[in-house]
Amino acid sequence: MATIKVKFRPSSISIKEGTVFYQIIHERMARQISAGYKLYASEWENLFSGQSVSEDMERSRYLSNLKQRIQEDTFRLERIISELEGKGYGYTSDDVVQLYRSALTTGGFFTFAGQLIDQLHQVGRHRTAETYTTVLNSFRRFRKNREVLIDSIDSELMMAYESYLKNTGLCPNSTSYYMRNIRAIYNRAVEKEITVQRFPFKHVYTGVDKTVKRAVPLDVIRKIKSLELTIRSSLDYARDMFMFSFYTRGMSFIDMAYLKKTDLSGGVLTYRRKKTGQRLLIKWEPVMQAIVDKYDTSETPYLLPVIRNHASDDRRQYRSVAHAVNTNLKAIGQKLGIPIPLTMYVARHAWASIAWSKNISLSVISEAMGHDSESTTRIYLASLDSTMIDKANHIILKPL
Structure with missing residues (x-):
């Protein structure tokens, strides 16, 4: 029977958060699934120990919700493995990974982004969730609410979206804001290995121009x-x-x-x-x-x-x-x-x-x-x- 291990990969930069991933092992074949969750190494060490993970109430709530999300993910994986075992014929760790991802990708980019926003709210990352909601609503208006498959996100589509934003009167820094956040959502799908990286943002502006002075003496x-x-x-x-x-x-x-x-x-x-x-x-x-x-x-x-x-x-x-x-x-x-x-x-x-x-x-x-x-x-x-x-x-x- 396949086994599931929840693992942590620390960041190479000590002050930055590391990432959580799941390892599926079956018949000596190991596969990984990126969970897309981030926390510090010290927090990971105490996450499942029952000890207080953080003195900060907001951070503690985030970690508590993150722990619950990990438990829900592992339960989903256990259920997939149980169903495969019950069918009575051979399967591989790749089959487990594919079924898990299929459960996440029902629908298209809008569906995935909506699920991501819900997850962010659940783990207390409201500011990021609100930002993603703003850019998703803009992208929906551009698409006239027509769903688009994640695999169909390409450079031509992004250039068309950039032109749409410019035609609404937005300056380069503002169009870049929308592009960077749509890219962040897309990259989360890549992290979860729902799609492969096709670099659809290579021909649109995602930098930050020198802004008008916002400081006063x-x-x-x-x-x-x-x-x-x-x-x-x-x-x-x-x-x-x-x-x-x-x-x-x-x-x-x-x-x-x-x-x-x-x-x-x-x-x-x-x-x-x-x-x-x-x-x-x-x-x-x-x-x-x-x-x-x-x-x-x-x-x-x-x-x-x-x-x-x-x-x-x-x-x-x-x-x-x-x-x-x-x-x-x-x-x-x-x-x-x-x-x-x-x-x-x-x-x-x-x-x-x-x-x-x-x-x-x-x-x-x-x-x-x-x-x-x-x-x-x-x-x-x-x-x-x-x-x-x-x-x-x-x-x-x-x-x-």
Whole structure:
């Protein structure tokens, strides 16, 4: 009878997640199926031990759901093997793999993407699920809701989709956003060995152009902080959220929303980035405490007044508040005559660019912001105000 082993392949990069795969062995013939699930080596070691896998509640929920998904997959494999055994004739490990994949690929690309989105929600990766939902809906509109087989995804189809996106008025960075995420879904199908890699995105743009500067200098941050606003108004609240992000080294709003009071201990704020899972520690400063003290959060476990209602969906509350905050920040930006739309994202870019202008090293900025690599930090710094470069050029040319 065929046997199933659940195995883990760690990443060659220590700070990145490894992958889970299933090994099917029958009559000394072993085959592998990529599960498509990711976690860190330390988490894998404790996943089935019954011990607490993570101190972070959101990460713990993700790992608990991931464990359940693995158990469901292995049960599905066991049922396939049992059915093959019951038929009374020979089969191979390849037969098991093929039947397992067939169960996943009923339908086409839309069906597979929908299943993937459901899985992502179940394991707590809501942000990725929402992104995939957005791009899938766009791709559906392009296809006029006609399903397409995964094996039929080719370069011609992707070039046609890119033209469709351009005709809707999207800029290259926006079309690239859709292409990169459709590619991510397609690559998940390749990882699961549902289809073979045909490189359908080789003739479409999937890069990131240098964007319009989204950082503001320190004097603008001072103006935002000192702007006269009605206390505890919607504009004042938006300004507080912006400043808290800046004070905490450009913390993203989703990470701010889920901060717990228990994350603050001994004068240090500890949290794990939703985007990367990286754990960060921030020395608690009086300006941060002043914002926390300003709002009553006694009825919730959260540090900031973003998620307030336990009976309502926390993710929906976060999205609603994020939208309102960004709308109000743009109004503040207009009051101050700031030439770019003011959003929470500007606080993150501003912290990085101001740190860079103060001659803080790239490695320190990268670590402070929780980036996976310094190349990500360089993308932030690529949009620095050109006046810095102009000043450098002036210094060089002056002695001539």
